[in-house]
Amino acid sequence: MWEGFRNFLMRGNVVELATAVVIGGAFTKVVDGFMKSIVEPLLASLVPGGATAGIAALAIGPFPIGILLAAIINFLLTAAVVYFFLIRPLTSFAARFAPPPAAPAEDVVLLREIRDSLKAQNVR
Numbered sequence: 001m002w003e004g005f006r007n008f009l010m011r012g013n014v015v016e017l018a019t020a021v022v023i024g025g026a027f028t029k030v031v032d033g034f035m036k037s038i039v040e041p042l043l044a045s046l047v048p049g050g051a052t053a054g055i056a057a058l059a060i061g062p063f064p065i066g067i068l069l070a071a072i073i074n075f076l077l078t079a080a081v082v083y084f085f086l087i088r089p090l091t092s093f094a095a096r097f098a099p100p101p102a103a104p105a106e107d108v109v110l111l112r113e114i115r116d117s118l119k120a121q122n123v124r
Contacts, residue, residue: 034085035078043077 008014055073058066104112 031078031082034081039077039081 055066055070058064058069
């Protein structure tokens with residue numbers, strides 16, 4: 001019984017998932033810090049009262065839908081910050097240092113030459 005539990009814990013998926021959760025928690029603090037120190041003050045200077053303060057007060061009858069709308073806006077702002085300030089720069093950085101694509105195999109080159117030769121014969 002314990003051996004099966006140990007094997008389950010030592011399986012790659014569980015360890016990788018645990019690592020991802022820990023890294024995700026740490027990364028959440030970085031994104032929250034960026035949002036609180038840069039994005040929110042910027043929005044507060046542009047929109048009096050903050051971007052979501054007025055929206056959070058919206059309600060339809062007993063349903064405070066403004067809270068949901070404010071959460072959606074905060075999610076979209078956070079996603080935009082992550083994409084434009086992290087994902088795009090890291091993707092372009094990784095593309096610069098990526099190894100060049102491997103040359104096609106000899107059989108692929110030969111098949112392409114045969115294809116091009118057949119196309120040239122059919123054009124006449």
